[in-house]
Structures are given as C-alpha cells and as structure tokens.
Amino acid sequence: GAVVSQHPSRVICKSGTSVKIECRSLDFQATTMFWYRQFPKQSLMLMATSNEGSKATYEQGVEKDKFLINHASLTLSTLTVTSAHPEDSSFYICSARTGGARETQYFGPGTRLLVL
Amino acid sequence: GQNIDQPTEMTATEGAIVQINCTYQTSGFNGLFWYQQHAGEAPTFLSYNVLDGLEEKGRFSSFLSRSKGYSYLLLKELQMKDSASYLCAVMDSNYQLIWGAGTKLIIKP
Secondary structure (H helix, E strand, O other): OOOEEEEOOEEEEOOOOOEEEEEEEOOOOOOEEEEEEEOOOOOOEEEEEEEOOOOOEEOOOOOOOOEEEEEEEOOEEEEEEOOOOHHHOEEEEEEEEOOOOOOOEEEOOOEEEEEO | OOEEEOOOEEEEEOOOOEEEEEEEEOOOOOOEEEEEEOOOOOOEEEEEEOOOEEEEEOOEEEEEEOOOOEEEEEEOOOOHHHOEEEEEEEEOOOOOEEEOOOEEEEEEO
16 A cells, blocks of 8 residues: 655654654655544544645644644645644644545554653 | 444454444545554554445455445454454545544454
8 A cells, every 4th residue: 555654753842842743655646635633542533634735724623823734745744733732742643645546545653742 | 414433342252253333424425444543553544445345355354335324344363463443434525534433343362
C-alpha cells in the first residue's frame, strides 16, 4: 500500500510553546490530507481536511487559530499546535487520500504530543 | 444523521474464526473500509468494499450488502497478534470518511 510518513513521532514541550507536525505522502500525490486526534481509548476524531493550495476545512469545535494547517504541496501537509496546553496532549494522526478508482486513505504512524 | 454501529468488544480464541459486524446509515455511499489499530499505533488499512459481495485477502475477508447497510470483517485462524481494535468507516457522498467507534478484539490462548 501507499506510504505516509509523519514527523516527529513523539514530542514533549512546555505549555505555551508551538509544535509543528509534518505529514508526507512518500510514493503518491495527495490532493487531500486529513488530520485526526485520538485521546486514549477513544475513537479517531477528524480535526480538519486539508486541500493542496487552499484553506483547510475544520470540523466543528476545532479552533482554526490554534491548529494551523498548511498544505504546501501535493506531498506535504503540516499541523502547527500554537500555544500548546496540557489539554492538547494527544495522539495526532494524519492520513492522505490516494485518489483514483479505488480511493483509499492511508495513515501516517502518528505523533504523540505531551504538553507539560 | 450519519451513524456507524459496531460492537464495542469481542473475545475469541486463538486459531478460531471471528466475525465483526458493522451497520451504517450515511448520506450517500462511496465505499466501506476496515482498518486495524493496535494500541498506541495509527490505523492500518485492511480492506475496501464498494460492490456487494465478499472480498478475500489472506486470513481476512470483508463482506458488503449495500441494500442492508451492512458489512462484516471475517478473521480466520486467529493469532495473538490479531488482538487490536477494528474500525469500520464509510465514505459518504462528500467523500468524507465516517468512522465507527471501533471493536476491540481480544484473543485468548
């Protein structure tokens, strides 16, 4: 299957700092990427849909000024958690849509964020 | 509204067969996906069904009935490493994935 990478895999930061997470589709071009958040023992929650060259579409309840998304190219989307607080600690996962007749989403390995 | 239902938890024995059901009600349908997620890891793609019928891939098979809004994932010859959560997701008319809450599968020796 297609490969999606995510960096960093784990980050610990102080409250008030900003953290940038990168998501790359390594062997295909992804016009659409998705950002999810998953709290322990809970289901995936879609945060936003990122389209190359345009503004991201955020789900209800997700603060667009806090979670900045930039889909700079067909293979790269970034999520920046600005002024992170302990309640932002979570598992952040990106996925990329392959397109084509059998369109599928492939997930990155996830980024575990811990805000102290 | 849109809804995906699957059992919260299931238990099965190593070497046996288990069937995880998923029922859905969505605005439009552009395919149904099954993903496997081990604790602390991101989901991995297992299968995709867009037409009625059974798709077999090794020990895993997935079935779809669009008229019934129903799918199942069948796991054969269960191994301990199959202990994971199994997520059912439907792609709606806007090509967005609608996720079930996942079924935690516990495999016992």
